[in-house]
Amino acid sequence: HRTIGIIGTGNFAQAFACRLLQSGYDVILGSRKPTERMVSNTHDCWCNISITTVDECIKNSNTIVVAIHNKHWRDTLSPFVELLKDKIIIDVSNKKCLTKGPSNAEQLQKLLSHSLVVKAFNVVSAYDMESQTSGGSHNVYIASDNFVARNTVADLVRDLGFTPKDYGVLWNARKIEKMPLQLFPEWKFPIGFTFLVFIIWYLYAIFIYFVEKTSYSWEQIFVKVTNKPLCMTAFTILACTYLPSSIAAIFQIYNGSKHVRFPGWLDTWLRTRKQLGLTAFTLAFVHVIMSILIMSPTYLKSWYHETEIVIPKNITSDLHFPIRTWMTWKGEAACLAGIIAFLGLCILAVTSIKSVGDQLNWREWRCIQSKLGHGVLLLSLCHVVVMGSPYWIKAGPLKTFRSITFLSSVLPMITLFLKLCFSLPFISGYVKRIRHGWE
Amino acid sequence: HRTIGIIGTGNFAQAFACRLLQSGYDVILGSRKPTERMVSNTHDCWCNISITTVDECIKNSNTIVVAIHNKHWRDTLSPFVELLKDKIIIDVSNKKCLTKGPSNAEQLQKLLSHSLVVKAFNVVSAYDMESQTSGGSHNVYIASDNFVARNTVADLVRDLGFTPKDYGVLWNARKIEKMPLQLFPEWKFPIGFTFLVFIIWYLYAIFIYFVEKTSYSWEQIFVKVTNKPLCMTAFTILACTYLPSSIAAIFQIYNGSKHVRFPGWLDTWLRTRKQLGLTAFTLAFVHVIMSILIMSPTYLKSWYHETEIVIPKNITSDLHFPIRTWMTWKGEAACLAGIIAFLGLCILAVTSIKSVGDQLNWREWRCIQSKLGHGVLLLSLCHVVVMGSPYWIKAGPLKTFRSITFLSSVLPMITLFLKLCFSLPFISGYVKRIRHGWE
Amino acid sequence: HRTIGIIGTGNFAQAFACRLLQSGYDVILGSRKPTERMVSNTHDCWCNISITTVDECIKNSNTIVVAIHNKHWRDTLSPFVELLKDKIIIDVSNKKCLTKGPSNAEQLQKLLSHSLVVKAFNVVSAYDMESQTSGGSHNVYIASDNFVARNTVADLVRDLGFTPKDYGVLWNARKIEKMPLQLFPEWKFPIGFTFLVFIIWYLYAIFIYFVEKTSYSWEQIFVKVTNKPLCMTAFTILACTYLPSSIAAIFQIYNGSKHVRFPGWLDTWLRTRKQLGLTAFTLAFVHVIMSILIMSPTYLKSWYHETEIVIPKNITSDLHFPIRTWMTWKGEAACLAGIIAFLGLCILAVTSIKSVGDQLNWREWRCIQSKLGHGVLLLSLCHVVVMGSPYWIKAGPLKTFRSITFLSSVLPMITLFLKLCFSLPFISGYVKRIRHGWE
Numbered sequence A, B, C: 001h002r003t004i005g006i007i008g009t010g011n012f013a014q015a016f017a018c019r020l021l022q023s024g025y026d027v028i029l030g031s032r033k034p035t036e037r038m039v040s041n042t043h044d045c046w047c048n049i050s051i052t053t054v055d056e057c058i059k060n061s062n063t064i065v066v067a068i069h070n071k072h073w074r075d076t077l078s079p080f081v082e083l084l085k086d087k088i089i090i091d092v093s094n095k096k097c098l099t100k101g102p103s104n105a106e107q108l109q110k111l112l113s114h115s116l117v118v119k120a121f122n123v124v125s126a127y128d129m130e131s132q133t134s135g136g137s138h139n140v141y142i143a144s145d146n147f148v149a150r151n152t153v154a155d156l157v158r159d160l161g162f163t164p165k166d167y168g169v170l171w172n173a174r175k176i177e178k179m180p181l182q183l184f185p186e187w188k189f190p191i192g193f194t195f196l197v198f199i200i201w202y203l204y205a206i207f208i209y210f211v212e213k214t215s216y217s218w219e220q221i222f223v224k225v226t227n228k229p230l231c232m233t234a235f236t237i238l239a240c241t242y243l244p245s246s247i248a249a250i251f252q253i254y255n256g257s258k259h260v261r262f263p264g265w266l267d268t269w270l271r272t273r274k275q276l277g278l279t280a281f282t283l284a285f286v287h288v289i290m291s292i293l294i295m296s297p298t299y300l301k302s303w304y305h306e307t308e309i310v311i312p313k314n315i316t317s318d319l320h321f322p323i324r325t326w327m328t329w330k331g332e333a334a335c336l337a338g339i340i341a342f343l344g345l346c347i348l349a350v351t352s353i354k355s356v357g358d359q360l361n362w363r364e365w366r367c368i369q370s371k372l373g374h375g376v377l378l379l380s381l382c383h384v385v386v387m388g389s390p391y392w393i394k395a396g397p398l399k400t401f402r403s404i405t406f407l408s409s410v411l412p413m414i415t416l417f418l419k420l421c422f423s424l425p426f427i428s429g430y431v432k433r434i435r436h437g438w439e
């Protein structure tokens, strides 16, 4: 049995000690005021704990966890620099907020330049550590400049029931310390943007359906009306997922080089395509459920044959009216296109799951994400054009241009058109040459 | 090429030998009666195999797999303790049933105290090893007190096409030997409980719809009637997923300490929240499909406007009856709430997939599991209240209390109410202090 | 900071250099014509790059990446065999097409027999390496005969933001070099087969519905008619997933041994069951959506009670016609069976995700894949039999045999019947004995 020393007796120190004891380690807590820190006897695991001074704690253990806030490190640890020499020091600290510059762990390594500082356990909360009833990720990221220390701590991590993830040299502690501070950073832009698009389409739909002329009753606002801006947003966002790669190509052609950096907005856009795509998928998913719920001749007049029953003034014989709700070819064809598009989206979404995507090689992944992706966009366009074209033909260009079906198709059309251009042998060869290297 | 010795010539030994040969290793089988064990020539991979005595087998190889049942270990291996010194011994044995105390591997290490015993391969079945056509997990868990032996075996595991998972010291063989014996241990309680709840709600629904007054025909038992107890169960189980954390808080306040152990039932309950949640999701999923299938004014009278056609006695002119199936505001609003709740559940379910959850840090995970989870519960409540409230207002308290909509909402309401209480600054601060540490 | 040398200045070399620089490494490019290779100043990361002769490059670095095509290796590297002694050589090359025999890496090791050749990075594309905006798998597979070299490169891989996957000895480079060349090899057979089955059923459905007698209008071709061959294909493919294990058992009984190799077609069939199963699931998924969309008495006459309104010749009082679309018991029961079958399929599909399946032990996995799988097949059969049996009884054996419901059930019935046979104690015991070992 190995002995682990913990400096500090706070929230994290207690939880960590508890977990260590349960896994069969010996623990020594080092406190400023060891006598004041009463040990509760109510909890089973506290019987074998010993609370001593920091000095004692360091002397009696080769692996030491620093569980005090980093602002107190200098005061607390400076006297023991010599004593800590060649020992493994585990830094569990977190920053309060995102800052640039060296990580806590690097600062600690500087302070204790002859110790083997290892960054670990900062991503685990004290609550998680203690209550074995809570879920969440069980990864612990490890960084250290010393290979052996890293492996020793990895073994410790495993013994405590977590999964070690080796992050290499201590420099990477910068990344590790960033982790617990983030809250979906890469989702902010796509969700904000989606919201904006949704609002705009919603207002337009309300204008068309309620302001301009009253097509629907306000009762229909929840599903029937909401469904419209929803699917338009899904469609727009899907187009936005596949647009930036063409814009990037335009930039590269314009600069004649791949070594010129993209402007910030394009870079962000390119980076958040995964999130945009998943958002489009989610909206399409909701659209599918909503559409299925309202699938009836009342809600979708033009998708079905006439359902009216006409009773003549003079009834000369018994009349039989079977209630008929056949779809027209337009309804069925639009459904089919929609279904296949949705299936494609599902497959795209499934391959976004890391453990599925990791089974695919680069060619396979691009075949699904890029080829199938554009296929889905095309099919969605068919879905909308089939729906809209009879009206477009009837209504003439002016009305067509203002129609929801047409407006929502503009961006996808542009996206597909650009993609087509960049697939032409001439242009694609040129782009390839630029992407290949030296100007 | 390395040589691997296998003691035993049984089912596992044959399969393992076959796999080793295919991966380019040399194999020596050690048997009690080497001459009797005929080698079949029909199978390609058997040409290079040699079957010798156990003695020979051990002498000629540095890595030895013990593929005989553990009750025969003492008889078979005792004579060779000296010969096995410093060699890597792979223990592949499984227990017949769950027992307490030291693992087989630890017992083997005791018997062969100077050998490097490694636990491995016990989770792989002989069938799986041999037939490369069968699927399933390809993880092989490894434990050993010797770091180098562990790594050597890990390399062997990789060469055979499996994925090694390092479990640290040999003590962990206890966990590894437990693995193949379990059959969904953590699902037993949630599924049993769900079943019970379902039966109770089913009986109540039958009482209301068939016994008290005949609302439906028995024909409707399969979907229309089953849908009711199903969604009520989903709702109840969802509430049960989020209830225990409040009960735990009450316990902690009552004890004034976090170091008092929770009673067994609460502990089990807290531990199976993931399974309860997934069960609720699965039931909700079935509920959604069923509801969509019966989405019509006939099945859901109060969700739709009146669809009756009235033909007057005297027809004075042609009558036109368009068939109209508009939903009322209640129907549409309930649908919307239900859809959003279901979407939330889908996102919760997706983050339960390990490789998705592992991408999230602790804050993000809690944001989805805890905040979104309670949001889903609230939305489901809206879904039900929108559905029920018009009736509640009309029917008065007595009938309301007996109504299915109200009864199914009681537990969720309690859950949300408790959560609200523990979120109030005053109480939440107090609970936080208790959870922070020393009494 | 370590220095990495790269031989070659092509597409891959540039991208790799860029990534190395960004991760804080020093890079030396070795070129045949170092002076001609101008360094662009537009891109930030190129300032610290130095381009020298191959000779200089090798002298100044201990880890060398060979980023030239393998046909030029002999010319370029032969002069430097001595200089490269004991250095780590990273081989990033890919083959043009699948070939048998030694891998590139093994050939390089033979050429540089005193260097430590490591296969790595070949699965990463230059584009992926450079543009940090693109997604896809981030695994890098590593193979080398030298343990230390492997670990060093694994650290490098990590520092560049990829995930190292250790594949053991250099022999495995054969597998690694195969990876980027494949395009869904294991999906070809199942998808081709599915297509064939679909075409056959489609033609039969068209024959029945349009040729023999006109049951539907051509308008219904997109959803109503397509739905039929689709679900029949799903059902057939599902049966085909569970059929081969029985055929394998028959083979083993016939041969009286498990050591006889299965014929090629059976082997392929057994190996692609996962893909067949997922295809069946996907088709069933589309079937479910389509069925839900057409869920109405018009489309599914026999599933609903009569909806006809009959107006008598002489109307003597006001007539009230509530529009009623109740399902019959047959409709509801078929729905229920279908829903449960689909739920089972969903669970089967979820456990195919690697990170979910890996949580299950072998017993659990078989319980879901084999038991639940056969359960799903049985339930699907119920779904179809409930649908078909009223007609079968009415129409007599001749018409029954030609009916779609019956025809689609034949293969599943055979599959289930065989499974039942092999579960009988007598036969199953015999098969088990054969599977246990020596003839």
Ligand SMILES: Cc1cc2nc3c(=O)[nH]c(=O)nc-3n(C[C@H](O)[C@H](O)[C@H](O)COP(=O)(O)OP(=O)(O)OC[C@H]3O[C@@H](n4cnc5c(N)ncnc54)[C@H](O)[C@@H]3O)c2cc1C
Pocket (backbone or CB within 6 Å): A125, A126, A127, A128, A133, A134, A135, A136, B241, B242, B243, B245, B246, B249, B273, B274, B275, B276, B277, B278, B280, B281, B345, B348, B349, B351, B352, B353, B366, B369, B370, B373, B422, B432, B435
């Ligand atoms: C579809 C679905 C899937 C699910 N999947 C999972 C799953 O994969 N894994 C899983 O575990 N559960 C899962 N669940 C169950 C459930 O969502 C989670 O258990 C959830 O975390 C419960 O949240 P809670 O707020 O009730 O409890 P907790 O998160 O346990 O919180 C309980 C209390 O402790 C407090 N607390 C939490 N952390 C701290 C801390 N560090 N310090 C002090 N106090 C703290 C909170 O404020 C709260 O009051 C799933 C549920 C559903 C519906």
Ligand SMILES: Cc1cc2nc3c(=O)[nH]c(=O)nc-3n(C[C@H](O)[C@H](O)[C@H](O)COP(=O)(O)OP(=O)(O)OC[C@H]3O[C@@H](n4cnc5c(N)ncnc54)[C@H](O)[C@@H]3O)c2cc1C
Pocket (backbone or CB within 6 Å): B125, B126, B127, B128, B133, B134, B135, B136, C241, C242, C243, C245, C246, C249, C273, C274, C275, C276, C277, C278, C280, C281, C345, C348, C349, C351, C352, C353, C366, C369, C370, C373, C422, C432, C435
């Ligand atoms: C949606 C879906 C997803 C699927 N996903 C997957 C997947 O991810 N991976 C996959 O492989 N398949 C998958 N499948 C296919 C299928 O479910 C499995 O291949 C399944 O295991 C087949 O079961 P089986 O009983 O027919 O055959 P097997 O499990 O191969 O069994 C064949 C015979 O061998 C016997 N046997 C099995 N083990 C032993 C043993 N140890 N000793 C002696 N005899 C033994 C059995 O008794 C049985 O008679 C999927 C199918 C579907 C529908």
Ligand SMILES: Cc1cc2nc3c(=O)[nH]c(=O)nc-3n(C[C@H](O)[C@H](O)[C@H](O)COP(=O)(O)OP(=O)(O)OC[C@H]3O[C@@H](n4cnc5c(N)ncnc54)[C@H](O)[C@@H]3O)c2cc1C
Pocket (backbone or CB within 6 Å): A241, A242, A243, A245, A246, A249, A273, A274, A275, A276, A277, A278, A280, A281, A345, A348, A349, A351, A352, A353, A366, A369, A370, A373, A422, A432, A435, C125, C126, C127, C128, C133, C134, C135, C136
């Ligand atoms: C449901 C859903 C899920 C999604 N999930 C993900 C996800 O998990 N991860 C993700 O990143 N995106 C995801 N996306 C977004 C999107 O599918 C991908 O980003 C997709 O790769 C974009 O393809 P592209 O062809 O537009 O761009 P890119 O693949 O970036 O290609 C852009 C251009 O570069 C060229 N090019 C590509 N590779 C090379 C090369 N090696 N050398 C030279 N030129 C090259 C191409 O020819 C193309 O012209 C998802 C989308 C959806 C709808």
Ligand SMILES: NC(=O)c1ccc[n+]([C@@H]2O[C@H](COP(=O)([O-])OP(=O)(O)OC[C@H]3O[C@@H](n4cnc5c(N)ncnc54)[C@H](OP(=O)(O)O)[C@@H]3O)[C@@H](O)[C@H]2O)c1
Pocket (backbone or CB within 6 Å): A007, A008, A009, A010, A011, A012, A013, A030, A031, A032, A033, A037, A066, A067, A068, A069, A070, A072, A075, A076, A092, A093, A094, A095, A121, A122, A123, A124, A125, A126, A127
């Ligand atoms: N809590 C978590 O969930 C969590 C999660 C991950 C990482 N961490 C990290 O763990 C470290 C400790 O966090 P914590 O939550 O345990 O903090 P805490 O509860 O406030 O405990 C801090 C401890 O530091 C000791 N200490 C030493 N010198 C001190 C000084 N000058 N002033 C105040 N205290 C001093 C104190 O113990 P004595 O009085 O006995 O000396 C005190 O108990 C932090 O770096 C934090 O970032 C915490």
Ligand SMILES: NC(=O)c1ccc[n+]([C@@H]2O[C@H](COP(=O)([O-])OP(=O)(O)OC[C@H]3O[C@@H](n4cnc5c(N)ncnc54)[C@H](OP(=O)(O)O)[C@@H]3O)[C@@H](O)[C@H]2O)c1
Pocket (backbone or CB within 6 Å): B007, B008, B009, B010, B011, B012, B013, B030, B031, B032, B033, B037, B066, B067, B068, B069, B070, B072, B075, B076, B092, B093, B094, B095, B121, B122, B123, B124, B125, B126, B127
């Ligand atoms: N089968 C599996 O799927 C599987 C999976 C995981 C782990 N395991 C483990 O592998 C081990 C072997 O299992 P198995 O299924 O291969 O068993 P088995 O088929 O019964 O073989 C046991 C072998 O042990 C040898 N043996 C040596 N001394 C013996 C004695 N006194 N009495 C009987 N046999 C003796 C026999 O070989 P000789 O007669 O030639 O000496 C016999 O062939 C067990 O520990 C088991 O838990 C098996």
Ligand SMILES: NC(=O)c1ccc[n+]([C@@H]2O[C@H](COP(=O)([O-])OP(=O)(O)OC[C@H]3O[C@@H](n4cnc5c(N)ncnc54)[C@H](OP(=O)(O)O)[C@@H]3O)[C@@H](O)[C@H]2O)c1
Pocket (backbone or CB within 6 Å): C007, C008, C009, C010, C011, C012, C013, C030, C031, C032, C033, C037, C066, C067, C068, C069, C070, C072, C075, C076, C092, C093, C094, C095, C121, C122, C123, C124, C125, C126, C127
């Ligand atoms: N591109 C990718 O996406 C990718 C991905 C994975 C692996 N790889 C592998 O990386 C290696 C290089 O690929 P690459 O795409 O970078 O190729 P490339 O762009 O054609 O570059 C090849 C480089 O090799 C050098 N070279 C040395 N001797 C040569 C000779 N006799 N003839 C021609 N060139 C010679 C040249 O540099 P100097 O003229 O300066 O000497 C040239 O720039 C290949 O083995 C490839 O399989 C590439």
Ligand SMILES: CCCCCCCCCCCCCCCC(=O)OC[C@H](COP(=O)(O)O)OC(=O)CCCCCCCCCCCCCCC
Pocket (backbone or CB within 6 Å): A343, A346, A347, A350, A351, A355, A356, A359, A360, C274, C278, C281, C282, C285, C346, C349, C350, C352, C353, C354
């Ligand atoms: C609706 C669901 C989804 C619907 C339909 C789409 C699913 C598509 C299934 C096909 C998946 C193809 C993946 C191709 C990539 C590939 O080759 O993937 C490659 C790997 C192959 O792995 P191997 O190399 O181990 O064989 O495949 C996988 O890992 C397959 C994972 C499939 C997971 C399906 C999960 C579906 C979850 C559905 C939940 C329930 C949905 C409910 C609906 C109402």
Ligand SMILES: CCCCCCCCCCCCCCCC(=O)OC[C@H](COP(=O)(O)O)OC(=O)CCCCCCCCCCCCCCC
Pocket (backbone or CB within 6 Å): A274, A278, A281, A282, A285, A346, A349, A350, A352, A353, A354, B343, B346, B347, B350, B351, B355, B356, B359, B360
């Ligand atoms: C219905 C399906 C599901 C429906 C809708 C819900 C899906 C929700 C999609 C949004 C997912 C958000 C995840 C947020 C967590 C996160 O940030 O996740 C974080 C990681 C981010 O990873 P990176 O750090 O690599 O960017 O994201 C993922 O890994 C995304 C995985 C998404 C997987 C979606 C799988 C859906 C499977 C659907 C099958 C088919 C359904 C068919 C329906 C009929």
Ligand SMILES: CCCCCCCCCCCCCCCC(=O)OC[C@H](COP(=O)(O)O)OC(=O)CCCCCCCCCCCCCCC
Pocket (backbone or CB within 6 Å): B274, B278, B281, B282, B285, B346, B349, B350, B352, B353, B354, C343, C346, C347, C350, C351, C355, C356, C359, C360
């Ligand atoms: C439709 C969706 C799917 C529908 C219903 C089926 C889902 C079934 C959920 C139950 C899953 C049981 C898994 C049993 C295996 C097991 O024990 O699994 C074992 C592990 C247990 O892990 P632990 O050991 O960590 O507890 O469980 C998991 O990892 C659970 C993963 C569940 C993932 C569900 C993902 C669903 C994705 C749905 C997407 C949206 C669908 C939208 C629909 C329209």
Ligand code: HEM
Pocket (backbone or CB within 6 Å): A224, A227, A228, A231, A232, A234, A235, A238, A284, A287, A288, A291, A292, A300, A335, A338, A339, A340, A341, A342, A345, A380, A383, A384, A387, A404, A405, A406, A408, C289, C293
């Ligand atoms: C199962 C699959 C699908 C079905 C059944 C379906 C059904 C419908 C229905 C019924 C409408 C008409 C809504 C109305 O007029 O109120 C509609 C419109 C629309 N759908 Fe779908 N859809 C499906 C998939 C998709 C997908 C995957 C997309 C792509 C994002 C999509 C995009 C759209 C768009 C943009 C419209 C608006 C057209 C307009 O301007 O009126 N649909 N869909």
Ligand code: HEM
Pocket (backbone or CB within 6 Å): A289, A293, B224, B227, B228, B231, B232, B234, B235, B238, B284, B287, B288, B291, B292, B300, B335, B337, B338, B339, B340, B341, B342, B345, B380, B383, B384, B387, B404, B405, B406, B408
């Ligand atoms: C797409 C989403 C959903 C739709 C379309 C939907 C639809 C319906 C319908 C039609 C009913 C009435 C059933 C009947 O009276 O026979 C119903 C009832 C109910 N739903 Fe949903 N639902 C959805 C999601 C959910 C979710 C996620 C939950 C939460 C668990 C839920 C819980 C309930 C409950 C508890 C009832 C019973 C109310 C009662 O007592 O009558 N629903 N739902």
Ligand code: HEM
Pocket (backbone or CB within 6 Å): B289, B293, C224, C227, C228, C231, C232, C234, C235, C238, C284, C287, C288, C291, C292, C300, C335, C337, C338, C339, C340, C341, C342, C345, C380, C383, C384, C387, C404, C405, C406, C408
């Ligand atoms: C939610 C689940 C399901 C629903 C609502 C459903 C609904 C239907 C409907 C409405 C039909 C009649 C189609 C028509 O006559 O045009 C049908 C037929 C059929 N379904 Fe399903 N189904 C479900 C799940 C499944 C599953 C999982 C399978 C299995 C693969 C399956 C296999 C079949 C087959 C083979 C037929 C053709 C029967 C025939 O010959 O007419 N279904 N289903």
